[in-house]
Amino acid sequence: MTEWLLTYLLHSTLVLSPVLLLVNVFTPAAALRDRLLRLALCLPVGTALLSVSVFSPPRVVGLMTAAAPTRAPERAPTTLAPQRLDGAVARPGASTHAAIPLPLSKPGVPWALILLLGSAGWTVVRYGLAWRHLPLRSARPSDDPALQRILGDVARHAPLRHVRLLQGPVAGPCALGRHTILIPPDLTNHLTHQQLNAVVAHEYAHLLRRDPAWTVALGALTHLLWFQPLNWMVLAAWRRASEEACDAWAARTVSPTHLAHALLRLAQPASRPAHALLSPSASTSHLTVRITAWNDPLGADQEAKHFAPVSP
DSSP: OHHHHHHHHHHHHHHHHHHHHHHHHTOOOHHHHHHHHHHHHHHHHHHHHHHHHHHSOOOOOOOEEEEOOOOOOOOOOSOOSOEEETTEEEOTTOOOOOEEEEOOOOOOOOHHHHHHHHHHHHHHHHHHHHHHTOTTTTOEEOOOHHHHHHHHHHHTTSOOTTOEEEEOSOSSOEEETTTEEEEOTTGGGTSOHHHHHHHHHHHHHHHHTTHHHHHHHHHHHHHHTTTOHHHHHHHHHHHHHHHHHHHHHHHHHSOHHHHHHHHHHHOBOTTSOOOTTSOOOOBHHHHHHHHHHHHSHHHHHHHHHHOOOOOO
């Protein structure tokens, strides 16, 4: 296990470092960054497992034996009869050394295994608590006809089956699971109809991209392998790329101006912790980059080429 951890640290550093350099210096399209960052987080786990299983020498465990001390040479017997050892006939000149078992060294404390088990326990507890605190129990299907019409209009661009629009006690709109969009109950009091359309389109894009599932998977992997600091940087970069890719899709279905106004109204402080099971939410520190990206015609064209909606 220690060998795998060291191999993983080496492989992940060699993979994550150039990917982070690439996405921060050259800033490719958000959808392309999203794919690169997801691959960069997952690939070192597989390569480390493959390297350890294929290239590690087999470990042979058994009794170690040693020859008994030899005596001083004696005169050869005058008889020609064969010697007998424990009832068996021995050849003349055969060795009579006995095999003496040597004690094997005691195995050391499996610190690597303890580290991984502790990390796994921490991850399970964190995500278990996150699941318990999901506001789904108190959420209710939206009975607002205007919101239902908005959802229907957005769904015509890329249909998904059984998408639910729920209202519950959340700080801001978010996508959950495979078919759920969750919004605050008073959202309609703060946004115009066009801005609501933009918000629903953005969260719908998260469902198209399966971002809630990726949020859980990549977050759990990062928590399990928390000792690699580059994982946290890549996870944060992936969250930003995910938001930008969904912005680009929403900007092609609604007015970019209305989307920008909606994002500004819903922006949350950057210090607000993200829910472990929900799709990433807007933050004020990233808004300028997001709005500039999909208001640039060249950037919007690049996003359109790389964004591939998932079939229902």
